[in-house]
Amino acid sequence: MYIYQRHDWPAFHWDQEYVSRPLAQVRYRQGRLIGHMTALGFSLQNEAMLDTLTLDVLKSNEIEGELLNAEQVRSSIARRLGIETFGLVAVDRDVEGIVDVLFDATQRFTELLTGDRLFDWHAALFPTGRSGMHRITVANWRTQEAGPMQVVSGASGREIVHFQAPDSAIVGAEMQQFIDWFNADVPIDPVLKAAVAHLWFVTVHPFDDGNGRLARTIADMQLARADRSHRRFYSMSAQIRKERNAYYAVLERTQRGDLNITDWLSWFLGCLDRALSAAEAGLAVVLRKARYWEWLHTKSLNDRQRLLINKLLDGFDGKLTSSKWAKIAKCSQDTALRDIQSLLEQGVLEKEAGGGRSTSYCLIDLPANGLDGYGPQP
Secondary structure (H helix, E strand, O other), X not given: OOHHHOOOOOOOEOOHHHHHHHHHHHHHHHHHHHHHHHOOOHHHHHHHHHHHHHHHHXXXXXXXXXXXXXXXXXXXXHXXXXXXXXXXXXXXXXXXXXXXXXXXHHHOOOXXXXXXXXXXXXXXXXXXXXXXXXXXXXXXXXXXXXXXXXXXXXXXXXXXXXXXXXXXXXXXXXXXXXHHHHHOOOOOOHHHHHHHHHHHHHHHOOOOOOHHHHHHHHHHHHHHHHHOOOOXXXXXXXXXXXXXXXXXXXXXHHHOOOOEOHHHHHHHHXXXXXXXXXXXXXXXXXXXXXXXXXXXXXXXXXXXXXXXXXXXXXHOOOXXXXXXXXXXXXXXXXXXXXXXXXXXXXXXXXXXXXXXXXXXXXXXXXXXXXXXXXXOOO
């Protein structure tokens, strides 16, 4: 028996005393993180949001086994935030649609959730009307023609059914009940409401595909309501991706259990707490970039140099050599060497130890406490 088959569905309940301590910890961390980010100023907040939302889009899709082009996602989000970054690229229609959904949910979090709004989100996720090679019902609840909606794993002929969703005939009524509850001012902490909404939506599984991503989007929308801010500085989806096996395991246990969802709420709060901890570490990266650029404004830099410095600050993959510089900056080898030599002379880059067949370069380390001797303070 699944929880939606219980006679008292969807009367979720939980051990309030058991979840109160992790809830208090999460609420404290949320407030502290938002306070720190607000103190940074508008431009740094946007930089942090760019990193957070890019991660959120990439990891929510990775959970479902879909890999998006990171540069396209970042470019799409940067344009929406009005951030002028070097290296913006053309963005595919499907990536734009996925970013549209996240922005609509988190930037317009005060607006009502409706069936039509969910249909718009679903259509944006599947602009071609297909999921992979399969045609699906888009912008409407799933229909009987698709057969039972099951979550399965395993090889063909040896499939394991982890969950079977409610019959499509009752999905419309189920979703209306969910939407009414989500929009209502219910006596529950907003963070717990995000956890319940996530579980409830993914249990109904109202669409042919995309249910997991939309469940996480709805949770993000409710977390924005909990924060009372459209500025997103932490990614629940990124943390769920790290804990994907545990995520699916606790969902399956909960959906096969009774309506006491203490186990699910406890896991959700723990995952959110770890997401907030990761965001605090990300804040240190944003501050490091800010310190570097504050110092670099005294240097003479061209657009190619700014592009490569940004990539180094974001975490360059592998070693930076002159040939890689030329390829990324789309310039000749001679031009790349002149760019690098200029940065060496200005004390921005240094040669990495070890040598080898190709000389590699890295950014200098700025002092941990201030920028004494390195130009103006941030």
